Amino acid sequence: MTTIEKNDQKHQKNHTHLENAIHEIEVVLQRNNWKKALNMHHWLIQSKEIDAFFKAANIFALYLNYNDHGRSHGVIAARNALRIYEILRTTKPPSMVEEEFGDEDDAALVILVSAMLHDIGMAVHREVHYHHSATIALTLLRNRLHELYGDIEKSTVVLSHILHGIYAHDEAVRCLTVEAGIVAIGDGLDMEQGRSRGPYQRNKNDIHSLSAKSISKVEILPGNDGKPVLLRVRMESHAGVFQLEEILLKKMNNSGIKSYFKVETFVHGNLIELPKLNT
Numbered sequence: 001m002t003t004i005e006k007n008d009q010k011h012q013k014n015h016t017h018l019e020n021a022i023h024e025i026e027v028v029l030q031r032n033n034w035k036k037a038l039n040m041h042h043w044l045i046q047s048k049e050i051d052a053f054f055k056a057a058n059i060f061a062l063y064l065n066y067n068d069h070g071r072s073h074g075v076i077a078a079r080n081a082l083r084i085y086e087i088l089r090t091t092k093p094p095s096m097v098e099e100e101f102g103d104e105d106d107a108a109l110v111i112l113v114s115a116m117l118h119d120i121g122m123a124v125h126r127e128v129h130y131h132h133s134a135t136i137a138l139t140l141l142r143n144r145l146h147e148l149y150g151d152i153e154k155s156t157v158v159l160s161h162i163l164h165g166i167y168a169h170d171e172a173v174r175c176l177t178v179e180a181g182i183v184a185i186g187d188g189l190d191m192e193q194g195r196s197r198g199p200y201q202r203n204k205n206d207i208h209s210l211s212a213k214s215i216s217k218v219e220i221l222p223g224n225d226g227k228p229v230l231l232r233v234r235m236e237s238h239a240g241v242f243q244l245e246e247i248l249l250k251k252m253n254n255s256g257i258k259s260y261f262k263v264e265t266f267v268h269g270n271l272i273e274l275p276k277l278n279t
Helices: 003-031 035-046 048-063 071-088 104-117 129-149 152-167 178-188 207-213 240-253
Strands: 215-224 227-235 261-267 270-272
Touching: 003 035, 003 071, 003 104, 035 104, 035 129, 048 071, 048 129, 071 104, 071 178, 071 215, 071 227, 104 129, 104 152, 104 178, 129 152, 152 178, 178 240, 207 240, 227 240, 240 261
Parallel strands: 227 261
Antiparallel strands: 215 227, 261 270
């Protein structure tokens, strides 16, 4: 097989992966009758301006020799976050619902949009990109949310929760809402095969890339024993432990909802204990 044929095959595989994640988001939203969130999902996917920002974010990822920070990562993070939300909501209601600022549909919309746009600030710079992401999202979302809700006070409350979810996805920032905690963890769970969905790791072989490449599968499942969400991570080598402890654990520690999760890790099918992730 020629290099061109291999690249075409990889592109087709990545496109299929993205389309599957988009479909999975729609299934979750439709299953729960979250109509406002579904409306926003369709708009996010169809917006040419948002797509352009995703592409710009990946241009800077290329300059930095980083992995995917564009549409695919945003969609997969959103898919992960909504999976968590669907499982967790009966045990730990979203903050908007608990404090009577909105309903489950509003919370789903906040989680969806925050997760999908959390890295769009990479189009400016990696440094404080979470700040840039919130600034860009404000300009993209304000009018759309006003149109969707028809109530400037309600749409502004929803917008503020989205901006918080975007800002607090960084592991150095403390999440103040359940929704933001879900987004941060959903982001951290995009680890499969090193997120090598684009030409962003040109012969990069440091501990970060080697660790990420060793992770073959991530599953988000209903749990038990007082831990309603089970995160099951399958790895090809122990190198994946670095990714879990340096990326996922830091996000979980600042999420405010870590106690609701149990993490199971397997290397070549054998369960290994990682106490840091379950304390």
